[in-house]
Amino acid sequence: MQELDRETVQKYGPPIALGLAVLIILIYFSIGGKPDAKYSRVEGEREQGSTVSFKNFQKDQYDENGTLLWKLKAEEAYLYSDKKMYVLYGVDFDQYEKGKFKSKLIGDKGVINQSAKSMELEGNIFLKTEENRTLKARSLHYNDETKELTSNEEVIINASGTHIRGVGLKADKDLNKFTIIRPTAITQGGANPLSSTDK
Secondary structure, eight states: OOOOOHHHHHHHHHHHHHHHHHHHHHHIIIIISOTTOSOBOOSSOSSSSOSEEEEEEEEEEEOTTSOEEEEEEEEEEEEETTTTEEEEEEEEEEEEETTEEEEEEEEEEEEEETTTTEEEEEEEEEEEETTOOEEEEEEEEEETTTTEEEEEEEEEEEETTEEEEEEEEEEETTSSSEEEEEEEEEEETTBOTTSOOOO
16 A cells, blocks of 8 residues: 655545544434434525524423423424524414413414514414413514514404404403404404494
8 A cells, every 4th residue: 555645645634534524423413313302404494594493393481480481382493593583484382370371372474583572473373362362363463571462464352252353453462451453343142233234
């Protein structure tokens, strides 16, 4: 076997070493990686420029005493670390109070802005509280500081057998207090008091 000269080693040594290092890492993750890992990289990403993307994302938040505050799941999650922002697809958000379930919120897409402490949701939004109040909306904004839900689009609320449809919403997160800005229909027991009926 011929001895390699110094110039050949300097020229080809670093790329070969790098290639071997990458190969060892790939072998480790394909054979020795954790089989129960919660996340995997998204293929065919819907969002560009994210720091990292996850498939089947899940995050739980606890307070300083270890009490569960909320659970967040998403089919896909994209983290933009420089903007402190998440973009989520297939959002499923459960909120708890003193460890007890309070509400479930689902939607097609969500954007969580950690700096602004807010969440924007769009597409097939459905909120259900522990008291069985429900909200359907096309878009929804949640402010974590004020704990307020708002929307500029059509919403439908069902509370204690009363269905209210309209455009624009201001509500607390549990739908205990809510205002529909421009109501178009209120139905209770099948009757709509907003419709004009001539007798």
